[in-house]
Amino acid sequence: MDRLDEQLKIALARDEPPLGFADRVIAASQPRRPTLPYRALAAGLVLFLAGGAAAWRHHQGEAAKAQVLAAVRITAGKLHHIQSRVREVTR
């Protein structure tokens, strides 16, 4: 080995990587968070379920309201019948 060989070994000696290089490699090797399409799908699913629940609650409310109105109508009919009977008896 001559002097040029020795000087080349010195000139091309291993160079240290920049500070934090290992941390950046480790971070890059970690599994990534879900990308936008998955997040959009997840958000859509949440909105769909929330909307469905609201619609179901609305439907339940409408049914209850119809039951109350039917009960009021029946009660009113019975009261009318009783009033008619009372008038006949008091004549």
Place this chain on the structure above:
Amino acid sequence: MVFSLAYHVLHDRAAAEEVAQEAFLALHRSMPRIASPEHAVFWLRKVTVQRAIDESRRRQRRPVVAFAETREPGAADGQPPDALLAGLLRRLVASLAEAPRAVMVLRYQEDLDPTEIAELLDMPLATVKSHLQRSLALLREKLERRGVTYGQAG
């Protein structure tokens, strides 16, 4: 080793970091196929040099060595043996074409012999020897023009 290989081929610290990171991530993905620590070292050298050469060719330019890039070897102990000469040699090696540059870096950074370099680069042994001889002759010639002379190896 990995960063340094990429750096000596590319002479650009940011690009070298990118190539080195890609090489480690590729190793991470290929881990099931790695048989031993020696295989991992061989694999890393091969992938790093190949990617650095590809990156260098992609840029379609010879590396430009900025003043800040010419960090002097041996600076850790504060006594570089010949800082100016080392910087000059780095610049001269950087001016070589990609293939002979990679051969020189593997020979003098990694201390590989021509047979190992030929295996690593999938290159005929005669081509590796030819690259080494021509590169050394070219370096000697350029150094002589600057008034630096070295004896021919026996």
